[in-house]
Amino acid sequence: MLHSVSGRSAALFPACNDDQSAIRHQSGAIRPNKRQSGFRRRRNKSGTVRANRGFFYESATALPRFTDGLNLAFGIAMNSIVIAAEPEPIAVDVSRTAVIIIDMQRDFLEPGGFGESLGNDVSLLAAAIAPCKRLLAAARATGMMVVHTREGHRPDLSDAPLAKIERGAPGKRIGAPGPMGRILVRGEPGHDIISALAPADAEPVIDKPGKGAFYATDLHAILVNRGIDNLIVCGVTTEICVHTTVREANDRGFRCIVPADCCASYFPEFHRAGLQMIKAQGGILGWVSSSAAVLAALDQRNRKTGDGDRRHAA
Ligand code: C5J
Numbered sequence: 001m002l003h004s005v006s007g008r009s010a011a012l013f014p015a016c017n018d019d020q021s022a023i024r025h026q027s028g029a030i031r032p033n034k035r036q037s038g039f040r041r042r043r044n045k046s047g048t049v050r051a052n053r054g055f056f057y058e059s060a061t062a063l064p065r066f067t068d069g070l071n072l073a074f075g076i077a078m079n080s081i082v083i084a085a086e087p088e089p090i091a092v093d094v095s096r097t098a099v100i101i102i103d104m105q106r107d108f109l110e111p112g113g114f115g116e117s118l119g120n121d122v123s124l125l126a127a128a129i130a131p132c133k134r135l136l137a138a139a140r141a142t143g144m145m146v147v148h149t150r151e152g153h154r155p156d157l158s159d160a161p162l163a164k165i166e167r168g169a170p171g172k173r174i175g176a177p178g179p180m181g182r183i184l185v186r187g188e189p190g191h192d193i194i195s196a197l198a199p200a201d202a203e204p205v206i207d208k209p210g211k212g213a214f215y216a217t218d219l220h221a222i223l224v225n226r227g228i229d230n231l232i233v234c235g236v237t238t239e240i241c242v243h244t245t246v247r248e249a250n251d252r253g254f255r256c257i258v259p260a261d262c263c264a265s266y267f268p269e270f271h272r273a274g275l276q277m278i279k280a281q282g283g284i285l286g287w288v289s290s291s292a293a294v295l296a297a298l299d300q301r302n303r304k305t306g307d308g309d310r311r312h313a314a
Pocket of ligand 1: 102103108151211236237238240241242
């Protein structure tokens with residue numbers, strides 16, 4: 001069975017709105033603009049104006065055109081992709097879908113950072129880098145929204161709960177000095193996103209004090225204001241920050257698609273279990289896919305629109 005997303009794509013096709021004769025509902029439906037097309041206004045004997053219910057169009061140009069419908073249908077068709085996933089394939093509108101890359105920071109992926117300070121083998125996370133890089137390139141070529149997150153705290157640690165700071169070996173805790181600067185502190189080299197996945201200029205970077213990307217951040221507002229309702233969630237670690245973010249997003253009404261190879265964990269068994277939890281029970285938290293499946297869906301769409309070629313050429 002295919003999970004189909006009707007979407008509210010209409011606002012994204014300005015060609016439909018060029019004569020301003022129509023107002024587009026949030027649902028995407030078009031209705032005449034009563035103020036512009038005018039209720040018929042009549043002046044009665046007392047000089048007051050009363051509106052005549054039942055609208056009419058002031059000019060032929062104000063009529064919704066047949067081509068509006070065509071543009072709308074064409075836009076939806078061009079932006080709709082189907083991603084192979086479990087528990088079932090999912091259809092999404094790329095203009096309403098963001099790729100969010102969680103915490104691909106030196107602190108988690110490189111020796112000497114927060115991850116290693118907790119006794120982890122950080123080399124296990126490297127597997128996610130190349131798939132994330134390919135997916136990032138395809139998302140950018142398609143013109144999709146891309147968001148990055150970083151876990152970390154203010155230099156004075158005023159946003160770090162004591163219960164979080166006091167864990168781990170003394171001398172290797174959050175805020176302690178390390179080879180990449182103070183551990184998990186904003187502005188330090190260890191807090192940076194790894195260079196292979198460096199954010200592009202216009203891509204929002206969300207600094208989060210917790211594990212979930214929605215907690216104490218403006219991520220929700222940013223996504224809603226961009227009309228996003230589907231997320232492709234990548235990054236580390238699968239069972240902690242990726243999972244917490246997927247859970248937060250799911251409760252806020254976003255459809256989450258997790259490409260398995262774009263995530264990694266210090267504990268391979270937690271990675272597997274975390275992905276199973278997402279897709280179990282009919283996709284109780286979302287959909288699990290792969291970078292290859294997302295790339296194939298985007299590639300198919302971009303071959304029709306020429307988007308990938310145009311952006312690569314630019
Ligand atoms: C952790 C994260 N594991 N980004 N953070 O503490 O998953």
